[in-house]
Every structure is written in structure tokens, then in C-alpha cells.
Amino acid sequence: MITTPFGATSTAAEVLSGVDLTGRRAVVTGGSSGIGAATVRALAGAGAEVTMAVRDVAAGARVAATVAGRRPAVAPLELADPASVAAFVAAWSGPLDILVNNAGIMATPLTRTARGWELQFATNHLGHFALAVGLRAALAAASGGARIVSVSSVGHVNAGVDFADINLLRRPYDPWVAYGQSKTANILFAVEAARRWAADGITANALNPGRITGTNLSRHIGEISNAPASFEPGSTDVSWKDVEQGAATSVLLAGSPLVAGVTGRYFEDCAEAAPHRPGVRRGVAAYALDPEAASRLWELSA
Numbered sequence: 001m002i003t004t005p006f007g008a009t010s011t012a013a014e015v016l017s018g019v020d021l022t023g024r025r026a027v028v029t030g031g032s033s034g035i036g037a038a039t040v041r042a043l044a045g046a047g048a049e050v051t052m053a054v055r056d057v058a059a060g061a062r063v064a065a066t067v068a069g070r071r072p073a074v075a076p077l078e079l080a081d082p083a084s085v086a087a088f089v090a091a092w093s094g095p096l097d098i099l100v101n102n103a104g105i106m107a108t109p110l111t112r113t114a115r116g117w118e119l120q121f122a123t124n125h126l127g128h129f130a131l132a133v134g135l136r137a138a139l140a141a142a143s144g145g146a147r148i149v150s151v152s153s154v155g156h157v158n159a160g161v162d163f164a165d166i167n168l169l170r171r172p173y174d175p176w177v178a179y180g181q182s183k184t185a186n187i188l189f190a191v192e193a194a195r196r197w198a199a200d201g202i203t204a205n206a207l208n209p210g211r212i213t214g215t216n217l218s219r220h221i222g223e224i225s226n227a228p229a230s231f232e233p234g235s236t237d238v239s240w241k242d243v244e245q246g247a248a249t250s251v252l253l254a255g256s257p258l259v260a261g262v263t264g265r266y267f268e269d270c271a272e273a274a275p276h277r278p279g280v281r282r283g284v285a286a287y288a289l290d291p292e293a294a295s296r297l298w299e300l301s302a
């Protein structure tokens with residue numbers, strides 16, 4: 001099990017303190033709010049040349065304007081629209097050292113994309129899959145080895161990938177099952193990317209940021225009927241982190257020399273996670289690290 005001197009209360013700035021990312025080029029999806037914005041600030045603060053891939057360019061520009069140090073670029077990316085992902089990829093030129101697949105939606109009411117895909121799977125997994133595959137040559141061209149960071153969630157323990165019913169057509173829609181499936185897919189993606197792209201010097205890891213205050217992720221909670229009590233305002237039944245703590249594990253995997261060469265793993269609180277145990281809101285489910293499921297998901301996603 002991989003550990004670091006950092007833990008649950010460490011901030012992103014602390015994790016990258018003394019780390020020089022000058023000359024490294026990074027893409028962070030969903031950098032316009034929450035954990036993504038904190039990730040952008042920390043990577044840029046360490047000297048990286050960051051591109052924020054966002055669906056709301058004006059919101060992204062407002063965040064970019066607040067970043068100290070090197071000003072991030074802002075580029076449009078709508079993950080649920082394959083044409084938008086393709087356009088982002090086509091516009092990218094040169095090597096890419098760091099890809100942080102951070103954007104996400106949670107517990108949306110039942111929504112399907114124009115192609116009929118369930119929206120959380122399409123956004124959280126398929127969009128990021130297409131983005132990474134599209135950027136593979138750029139990642140392979142990075143000198144010193146590129147890193148992919150897949151922001152998952154402890155919510156993955158609610159559901160594995162149901163290969164017989166990815167789009168929840170044969171069962172009643174449950175927003176938490178759909179979110180859990182998409183977040184399991186984020187981990188399986190890292191497992192398979194680690195295997196397939198190792199020869200290109202690319203590493204890929206997944207993480208749970210923890211439960212974070214001050215983000216917009218809970219925006220759909222009021223629209224669904226089965227939100228857990230932990231989402232009620234003032235709830236004290238989970239350990240909350242602020243966004244700077246929430247971005248710590250992302251930037252550890254994106255830029256810290258402490259995890260150089262580490263690949264195909266799942267982290268939380270700046271360390272490799274233990275196996276999930278029932279009743280505990282942490283750890284990693286065995287199905288999320290299953291290499292056969294990872295390979296199968298890759299083929300299906302492609």
C-alpha cells in the first residue's frame with residue numbers, strides 16, 4: 001500500500017509545496033468550480049501551464065482571472081457531446097504532461113443524451129474516455145512520462161458497471177446507482193489505461209477526493225427523491241473537507257514526485273485506499289479494480 005506524508009487534512013498547496021512543474025502542460029476538466037478550480041490553482045501555483053477545459057467558458061475565465069502566477073488558458077469542452085470532445089482534441093497541439101479528468105455531475109434526474117446514453121455515464125465516463133483516447137498521442141509525447149488522474153468518488157461503492165444495462169433501460173432509474181456506476185467506470189478506466197499505455201510512459205490513477213464543501217456537485221439533490229441525510233444542510237454525519245483539501249489527492253497524483261511511476265491504483269486522503277468494507281464510507285470496491293471488467297469497459301466505451 002502506498003502512503004505519503006500527507007493525509008485527509010492536507011491541502012493541495014501543501015502537497016505541491018517545493019514541487020516545480022515549470023514546463024509541464026496540464027489539462028483540468030471542470031476547472032470552473034469546486035475541486036477543479038482548486039486543482040487549477042495548485043498546479044498553476046507550482047508553475048504548470050494549465051488549460052481549463054470547461055463547458056462555461058465565461059465561468060472558466062472568471063476563475064482563471066483569480067489564479068496567482070501563470071494565467072491558465074480556458075477552452076470549451078462539453079463532455080456529454082462527442083463533437084465537443086473531438087473539437088477540443090483537434091485544437092490541442094504539442095505534448096500533454098498531465099490530464100486531470102475532474103469534471104462531473106451527481107445524482108441527476110433521469111436524463112439521456114442525444115445518443116440515448118444515460119447522462120452521468122456519458123459525462124463522467126464516456127466523455128473523459130474519449131478525451132483521453134483522443135489525447136493519447138499528446139500524452140505519449142510528454143518527456144518524462146505523462147500522468148492521467150481520474151477523479152472518482154466513494155460513491156462508486158453503490159454500484160459496479162452493469163454491462164447488461166449500462167443505460168438503465170431495464171431497471172428503475174436510481175440516480176445513485178447511475179452515479180456509482182459512472183464513478184466505478186472512472187476507476188476501471190485508470191486500471192485499463194495503466195495497462196494499455198504503460199509502454200508510452202503514461203501512468204493513470206483514480207481517487208476519491210472525500211466529501212467536499214463549497215462545490216456545486218449537490219445542485220441536483222433537490223430534484224430527486226432519495227437524497228441521503230448527509231446532504232442535508234448542516235449535516236455532521238460525514239467528515240467534510242474544503243476544496244483545497246479536496247484537491248490534495250488530485251494534485252498529488254498529477255504532480256508529486258512521491259508517486260512517480262505509480263499506476264493503476266485508487267487513492268484517498270493522499271494514500272492508496274484499503275479495500276472497502278460494508279458500512280464504511282471509504283475504501284475501494286474490488287469490482288472497481290477488476291482487470292477483466294476494466295478491459296471489457298474499455299472495449300464497450302470505444
Ligand SMILES: NC(=O)c1ccc[n+]([C@@H]2O[C@H](COP(=O)([O-])OP(=O)(O)OC[C@H]3O[C@@H](n4cnc5c(N)ncnc54)[C@H](OP(=O)(O)O)[C@@H]3O)[C@@H](O)[C@H]2O)c1
Pocket residue numbers: 029030031032033034035036053054055056059077078079080102103104105106123151152153154155208209210211212213214215216217218
Ligand atoms: N464534492 C464532493 O464531495 C465530491 C465527492 C466525491 C467525488 N467528487 C468528484 O469531484 C469532481 C468535481 O466535483 P465538484 O465537487 O468540484 O463539483 P462541481 O463544483 O459541480 O464541479 C464540477 C465541474 O464539472 C463541470 N461539468 C459538469 N458537467 C460537465 C460537462 N458535461 N462537460 C464539461 N464539464 C462539466 C462543471 O461545469 P459547470 O460549472 O459548467 O456545471 C464543474 O466545473 C466530480 O467528478 C465529482 O464526482 C466530488
